[in-house]
Structure formats: C-alpha cells, structure tokens
Amino acid sequence: MTKTAAQSDRVYDLAIVGAGPVGTTLAILAAQRGFSVILVDARDPNAPVRKDTRSFAIVRGSWRLLDAAGVTNAMRGSTEPLNGLEAIDGGTHWFGVPGVLFGNDDLPDDPDGQPLGQMVPAADLQAALDDACEKAGEIEWVQGKLFESMEIGPAGASLTLSDGRKIHARLVAACDGMKSSVRSAVGIQTEGHDYNQSVFAANVKLDRPHEGIARQLFTPEGPFATLPMPDNRANLAWYMKRGAAEAIAAMSVEDINAELNARFADFAGPMEIDGPYSAYPLVMQLATRMVGPRTALVGDAAHRINPLAGQGLNLGFKDVGALIDVMYDARDVGLDPGSDVSLERYEKWRRFDATAAAMFMDGIDRAFTNDSNLLKPLRGLALTLAQRVTPLRRAMARQASADQDHLPSLMR
Amino acid sequence: MTVAKDRADHAPATPSIDPDEVAKFSAMAADWWNPRGKFRPLHKFNPVRLRFIRDQAEKHFGIAPEARRPLDGLRLLDIGCGGGLVCEPMTRLGASVTGVDASEANIKTAMTHAGEQGLDIDYRAGTAEGLIESGEPLFDIVLNLEVVEHVADPHQFLKDTGGLVKPGGLMIVATLNRTAKALATAVIGAEYVLGWLPRGTHDWSKFVTPDEADAGLTAAGLVTEPAIGVSYNPLADSWKLSGDTKVNYMIVARRPAE
Numbered sequence: 249m250t251k252t253a254a255q256s257d258r259v260y261d262l263a264i265v266g267a268g269p270v271g272t273t274l275a276i277l278a279a280q281r282g283f284s285v286i287l288v289d290a291r292d293p294n295a296p297v298r299k300d301t302r303s304f305a306i307v308r309g310s311w312r313l314l315d316a317a318g319v320t321n322a323m324r325g326s327t328e329p330l331n332g333l334e335a336i337d338g339g340t341h342w343f344g345v346p347g348v349l350f351g352n353d354d355l356p357d358d359p360d361g362q363p364l365g366q367m368v369p370a371a372d373l374q375a376a377l378d379d380a381c382e383k384a385g386e387i388e389w390v391q392g393k394l395f396e397s398m399e400i401g402p403a404g405a406s407l408t409l410s411d412g413r414k415i416h417a418r419l420v421a422a423c424d425g426m427k428s429s430v431r432s433a434v435g436i437q438t439e440g441h442d443y444n445q446s447v448f449a450a451n452v453k454l455d456r457p458h459e460g461i462a463r464q465l466f467t468p469e470g471p472f473a474t475l476p477m478p479d480n481r482a483n484l485a486w487y488m489k490r491g492a493a494e495a496i497a498a499m500s501v502e503d504i505n506a507e508l509n510a511r512f513a514d515f516a517g518p519m520e521i522d523g524p525y526s527a528y529p530l531v532m533q534l535a536t537r538m539v540g541p542r543t544a545l546v547g548d549a550a551h552r553i554n555p556l557a558g559q560g561l562n563l564g565f566k567d568v569g570a571l572i573d574v575m576y577d578a579r580d581v582g583l584d585p586g587s588d589v590s591l592e593r594y595e596k597w598r599r600f601d602a603t604a605a606a607m608f609m610d611g612i613d614r615a616f617t618n619d620s621n622l623l624k625p626l627r628g629l630a631l632t633l634a635q636r637v638t639p640l641r642r643a644m645a646r647q648a649s650a651d652q653d654h655l656p657s658l659m660r
Numbered sequence: 661m662t663v664a665k666d667r668a669d670h671a672p673a674t675p676s677i678d679p680d681e682v683a684k685f686s687a688m689a690a691d692w693w694n695p696r697g698k699f700r701p702l703h704k705f706n707p708v709r710l711r712f713i714r715d716q717a718e719k720h721f722g723i724a725p726e727a728r729r730p731l732d733g734l735r736l737l738d739i740g741c742g743g744g745l746v747c748e749p750m751t752r753l754g755a756s757v758t759g760v761d762a763s764e765a766n767i768k769t770a771m772t773h774a775g776e777q778g779l780d781i782d783y784r785a786g787t788a789e790g791l792i793e794s795g796e797p798l799f800d801i802v803l804n805l806e807v808v809e810h811v812a813d814p815h816q817f818l819k820d821t822g823g824l825v826k827p828g829g830l831m832i833v834a835t836l837n838r839t840a841k842a843l844a845t846a847v848i849g850a851e852y853v854l855g856w857l858p859r860g861t862h863d864w865s866k867f868v869t870p871d872e873a874d875a876g877l878t879a880a881g882l883v884t885e886p887a888i889g890v891s892y893n894p895l896a897d898s899w900k901l902s903g904d905t906k907v908n909y910m911i912v913a914r915r916p917a918e
Contacts, residue, residue: 282728402686402776581710582749584777589703592695596897 260286260388261585262575263407263417265395265430267291269304269370270547270564271423272377276317277572277658279386283585286415287381288407290424292392300370302449303483305330305462305475307365308358309659310565316658322376323368328478330365331460336515338467348632349461354642363460367476367483390415395424398433398543404586405542419586420543421571426533428549434540440533443554445470446493448486450525451477452508456517458482465515474516481522484508490529497527530554532606538599539591544571551602563605569656570597671794672760672786677768688765689773692743701856702745708890708899709805709910710749713832716912717801720830729754734800739788739821740807744770744781751779755801758782760791788821798826808835814868815876822880828917831882834890834910838867841906845892873911882913 262278264271267289275287306314307330314320332351352363381387394410398420407415422430431438458476465472470487477483486493486508496504501521508519533552538545547564574594575585583590677685695703714730717723723730732754738747741759743766751757751774761767764785774781784791802825804818811817818833825831836842843864850856870887877884887909891902899908 402690402773403778577707579752581707581714582752583707583710584748584752587693589693589695589706592703 258284258416259404260284260415260417262286262419262421263288263405263415264421264423265407266423266425266428266547266549267378267381267389268423268425268547269373269377269561270568271421272374272381273313273317273319273565274421274423274546274568274571275387276319276377276380276384277313277568278575279384280317281572281576282386283575283579284388285386286388286390286417288393288395288409288415289389289391290394294392300374302370303367303451303475303477304370304373304561305365305559306368306373306565307559307562308355308362309569309655310562311362311366312660313565313569313656313658317377317380319373319376319380322379323366323372326369326372326478328367328476329363329460330367330462330476331363332462333364334461334463336463336465338465338472338515348641350641351461354638355646367460367462367478369477395429395433398430400434400541400543403584417586418542418584419575419591422543422545422549423547425548426552428545430543431535431545431549434543436540436543436545437536438533439536440531443530443532444490445487445530446490446527447530448484448488448493448496448525448527450484450504450521451523452482452484452519453522454480454482454517454519463516465512472512472515482516482519484516484519487530493527497525534603534606538567538595538602539588541588542586544591544594546571550598551606553602553606559605563602566601566656566659567598569658570594572658573656672784672790674771674783675764675768675785677771681768682772685765685768685772686776688769689743689776692745692769693773698858699743699745701850702742704897705890705899705908706745706749708901709834710746712888712901712910713746713750713801713803714753716830716832720912720914721800727754731755731801735797735826736801736803737788737791737799737824738803738805740805740810741770741783742766744773744783746803746805747781747783748774748777748779750803751781756782758784758799760784760786760788762787788817788824792820792823796824798829799824800826800829802829802831804831805834806836808833808873809862809867811866814866814872815879818873818876819879822877822882822913822915825880825882825913825915827915829915831877831913831915832910833873833877833913834908835873836862836867837906837909838864838869839906842867846907870905870909870911877911877913880913882915884911884913887911 261283263286264275265288267287275285279285311320332349334347334349336347355364381389396408396410399406404416404418405420420430422428424430457480460476462475473485474482505520531552532554535545535550538550546567551563553560571594574590578585578590691697692699718725718730730753731750734755736750736755736757738757738759741747741761744759747757747759759770759781767783767785771783802821804821808814808817822831836846847862847864851859851861874884887905889902889904890899890908890910891904892899
C-alpha cells in the first residue's frame with residue numbers, strides 16, 4: 249500500500265469511495281486481479297478508534313469471498329460458527345409453538361467443512377481487511393479524505409476530494425453506505441420505507457449454551473433475535489415501536505437486565521448485558537438503479553434492508569463478487585469494465601436479488617409483527633411446513649447461506 | 661496511369677472530421693455505445709463473439725490464455741466495422757487494428773469514439789475490395805462479422821476478402837443461415853415481433869448457408885473448419901455457442917503458412 253499523494257494525471261481502473269467491509273474487500277479482490285485501485289477512506293488514521301461492538305453473520309458464500317481476499321486466517325479465533333437458524337412464532341396459538349430450525353445438515357457438504365456461516369465481530373473483520381489492504385501493494389489508499397464531487401466524461405470520471413485533490417478513474421464504486429454521497433452526485437434516487445420501528449442492540453452473556461444457533465422469536469410487538477458469539481455471548485437485536493427501543497436504551501443496565509429476563513428468559517435463558525448497547529431506527533432503502541454513468545453502487549449505498557437475519561452485509565458481498573466478475577469478464581474480451589455496456593450486466597444481475605431480499609425481509613417482519621387471527625394460523629402453517637418438508641427447509645438454508653446457483657464465481 | 665487512377669478512386673481513406681461535426685458524431689457514438697439503445701442486440705451478442713475471436717486467436721497463434729494483451733503484434737482487419745464495437749476491444753487486447761466501413765458517417769462516429777477512449781485505431785471509409793485494389797499489406801486476422809449477408813455476391817466477396825489473410829493467418833466469418841428457422845427468428849422475430857432491429861435490416865434471400873460460405877473461403881485458398889452455431893437463450897437474455905447453425909453461425913478459416 250502507498251499512502252502518498254495520488255498522482256493527479258494517473259487514470260485508475262477503479263476508484264472506491266468508502267473503506268468499510270464492502271469497500272476494502274472490493275479493493276483487495278480488484279487489485280488481486282490486476283486492476284489499478286484507489287481507495288478513498290473517510291477515516292482519519294490519527295483519530296482515536298471507536299470500537300464497533302456489532303457482530304456480522306458471514307454466511308458460507310461470503311466467507312468464501314473473504315477467503316479469496318485472504319483475510320479469513322486473521323479472523324480465526326475471534327469467530328463463532330453459525331450452525332443453524334431458528335425461527336419461533338411467539339404469538340399465542342391454539343396448540344404448540346410453531347417453529348423452524350435449519351442448519352448445516354440441510355446444506356450440501358462444503359469441501360472445507362464450513363458451517364452455514366461464521367459470526368464475526370465487526371471490529372475484527374475491519375481490522376483483517378485493513379491489514380490486507382495495507383499489504384496489497386497495488387492499492388493507493390487515501391486516508392482521512394472525503395468525496396466531494398464528481399464529473400463524468402466519455403472515458404471516465406474525475407472525483408474531487410475534500411482537500412481539493414482530483415482523482416481520475418474509469419469506474420467509481422460507491423461503497424459509502426446508506427447515505428452515499430456518490431449516489432447523490434450521480435443523481436440516483438432511492439425509495440424507502442420507514443418501519444416506524446427501532447432496534448435495541450446489545451451484547452449479552454448467556455447462561456444456556458447457544459450451540460451456534462441464531463434464534464429469532466417473533467412476537468406481536470416485533471422480533472427478538474440472538475446471534476451467537478464466542479464465550480457463549482450473543483449479539484441481540486430487539487425490535488420495538490419507534491421510541492420504545494430508545495427508552496430502553498436510556499435505562500440503567502440493571503433495569504435493562506431485569507426487563508430482558510422478564511420477557512425473554514423463557515426463550516433465551518437468563519442473560520446479562522455485557523458491553524455497550526444502543527437503539528437505532530429501522531429503515532429500508534433501495535436505490536432505483538444500481539449503476540449510473542461510470543458508477544456502480546455497492547452494498548448499503550444500493551440497498552439497506554431489514555437486518556432481521558443478518559443478510560445486509562452478505563448482500564453487499566454478493567455485489568462485490570458480481571462486480572469483480574463483471575469487470576474481469578469485460579476486460580478479458582477487451583471491453584471497458586467501467587462502460588455502460590459492462591455495468592448493464594451488473595445492474596441486471598444484482599438489482600433483482602437486492603429487491604427480492606428487501607421485500608422478503610419486509611414481508612417476514614410484517615407477517616409476524618402482529619397478533620392478527622387471520623395471519624396467525626397461516627404463519628404457523630408456513631413454519632410447520634418449512635420444518636417438516638425437507639426440500640423446502642433445504643432451499644431456505646441454501647438461500648440464507650448464499651450457497652446456490654447464479655452466484656458470483658468467488659462465492660461458489 | 662489508368663491503373664493508378666483506379667486505385668486512387670477505390671482506396672479507402674481516413675476522412676477528416678470538420679470541427680462543426682464533432683458534436684454530431686459524438687452523439688452518434690453515444691448512440692452506438694448505449695447498451696439500452698438501438699444497438700442493444702449487438703451489445704448482447706458482442707461478448708460471445710469477442711470471446712470466440714480471442715479463443716480462436718489463442719489456439720491458432722499459440723498465445724498463453726492468461727496474457728493481458730493476447731493479440732500484441734498482430735495486424736487485424738475488421739470489415740464493416742460500424743461504430744467500432746469490435747475494433748475497440750481488439751485494440752485493448754493488443755492488436756493493431758484497421759477498421760473499414762462503406763459508410764463515412766460510421767467511420768467518423770467510430771473515429772470520434774476511439775478518440776474519446778484514447779484508442780489508436782486505423783479507420784478507413786471504403787470497402788474491402790478497395791483495400792485489395794490499393795495493395796494493402798495482408799493481415800494476421802481478418803474479421804468478416806455480419807457482413808456477408810449484406811453483399812451482392814457473397815461467393816466473390818468471401819473469395820476476395822480471403823485474399824487479405826496472410827499466409828499462416830486467420831479469418832473469422834459470422835453470418836446468418838438461409839433456413840426457415842432464420843427467417844422465422846432473425847427476420848420475422850427480430851425485426852417484426854421483438855422490434856430488436858429496424859424492419860428491412862435483413863433480406864433473407866441473401867443469407868448464406870455454411871456450405872456456400874465454405875465454398876467461397878475454399879476458393880480463396882483458405883482451409884475451413886465446420887461452422888459453429890450461436891444461439892440465443894431468451895430466459896437468460898444472452899447468447900452462447902451451440903451446435904445449432906440454423907440461424908447465426910461462425911466459421912474459422914486459415915491460410916496455410918508458406
């Protein structure tokens with residue numbers, strides 16, 4: 249890596265704006281394939297690091313992509329295998345508690361023995377990716393600078409950064425998140441949905457062994473989910489009406505513990521807050537297009553979905569894998585990887601998947617977050633069917649683990 | 661003197677673009693290169709034929725498949741180059757490319773676009789016959805893509821253009837077969853039902869069967885390979901190589917080394 253000033257006359261194959269997990273992974277994989285890459289990172293290297301206490305569920309397909317980027321070894325030790333997903337209907341039913349559990353046994357055997365997924369602390373993932381960017385000699389890494397504006401020409405884009413520096417590139421990847429400035433600069437609109445829900449997120453110490461199962465309890469007030477973490481801890485997400493989650497987050501740790509155990513000890517066993525906690529509003533947002541001239545939206549810049557099953561980042565990694573395939577295949581036959589002709593394939597490939605994922609998560613949330621007497625038997629039946637009908641359960645497992653056809657080559 | 665005069669009349673030349681015309685040709689270039697515009701079918705079709713050309717060239721000239729510029733050092737001619745949809749990729753793959761097109765507007769459009777992309781391509785307005793008459797040096801690779809079905813005498817055209825291939829060189833022909841299936845899909849389907857192409861783009865009676873194409877190429881002294889089909893998959897909205905030569909097909913022909 250070179251942290252020197254970018255040469256102003258150089259034209260890069262790819263300028264990446266945003267150095268989160270999606271941007272850095274894209275940088276590493278593109279540089280590996282011989283594309284010249286410049287990475288614009290808003291983080292100030294001299295600022296104190298604020299520890300990210302979230303954890304990501306990295307499903308099997310995404311893990312393969314990270315393996316190709318050479319960062320999985322650095323994360324071993326801090327990860328927790330994700331062996332299964334369980335969904336339980338917590339509404340009141342006439343008999344029994346409908347639920348579905350699918351796991352490793354429902355998936356095709358993985359040559360490396362990988363489970364359905366891995367739970368990775370966000371800070372460890374970012375550290376491993378930053379380290380790999382640093383070691384990749386081919387990435388020009390501009391730190392502590394923001395994207396300001398962009399001009400599009402027939403053969404590329406010229407970006408202006410917050411220090412006035414100009415960067416020229418054939419393709420710009422907007423990896424700058426939900427409030428993407430690159431997306432605004434190219435005039436791509438978004439459509440959104442505010443669930444009027446908020447999420448209370450925290451890490452807890454569990455009493456009962458979690459066995460690597462991500463568990464979701466659907467209650468009429470909203471879902472309650474625990475994602476397994478090392479040392480029998482869990483990353484919990486508790487969905488509530490807007491305002492309620494914020495109110496919980498304002499309480500004392502003792503009161504929160506009391507509240508959690510009173511409501512969810514039956515489901516998750518006794519638990520205790522372990523580390524910082526917060527509340528944030530839940531919104532869905534989809535860009536109306538995945539591409540603009542000389543621009544590809546990647547990850548949250550293109551789609552922000554309900555984080556219910558931890559699919560958001562995995563959707564972003566699918567974007568990364570698809571963009572790498574599109575760029576590689578275009579260059580291989582002499583086409584310009586940043587041209588409209590190449591980006592058209594990326595748009596077609598990713599837009600449907602992103603929309604479908606957003607709608608699906610939206611539908612699940614709506615179907616379960618109510619106590620309607622009409623929906624209750626239906627969703628009970630759906631869960632029971634999913635549990636009893638093996639092909640259905642397997643299809644869900646493959647979808648959730650990103651282990652299926654039409655995947656980017658690095659995720660297969 | 662008459663001979664020299666004839667040559668001057670036919671020799672394809674690189675036109676100059678009037679500064680007033682730049683905006684017009686730039687707009688036309690944007691049209692040619694718009695994947696959702698009127699050349700959408702060509703953009704859909706392009707990757708499969710580009711891949712085929714690269715693979716055939718690698719095989720024929722013994723080029724390593726991982727080469728970034730596999731066509732480095734090869735002289736390539738694209739007959740009927742249009743806006744440069746094949747010339748530009750071939751240039752990026754390393755070839756030294758000449759593109760000819762009978763339409764001066766096409767050549768000016770292609771020149772404008774190549775200039776914008778910073779690619780050095782030798783574009784000439786004129787015909788392949790003109791190149792032959794003007795004594796153009798021979799080429800390592802001659803591309804004869806979607807042209808044969810538009811000329812008056814396909815046999816003579818293939819025989820003449822085959823003469824532009826260097827000993828040890830390669831020609832690739834892509835065209836449409838004169839079958840009922842081609843009439844139904846390439847003409848009625850593409851022009852009248854789907855509206856992919858303007859009506860009247862193709863005259864079915866001028867389509868050439870693989871045997872006829874083979875005869876023209878053989879008459880030029882080239883050694884041919886069996887035709888390979890290119891088929892459209894409507895579900896994937898993409899093209900792939902196939903065993904079905906009833907509609908679109910390609911033929912590889914080689915001139916033996918001396």
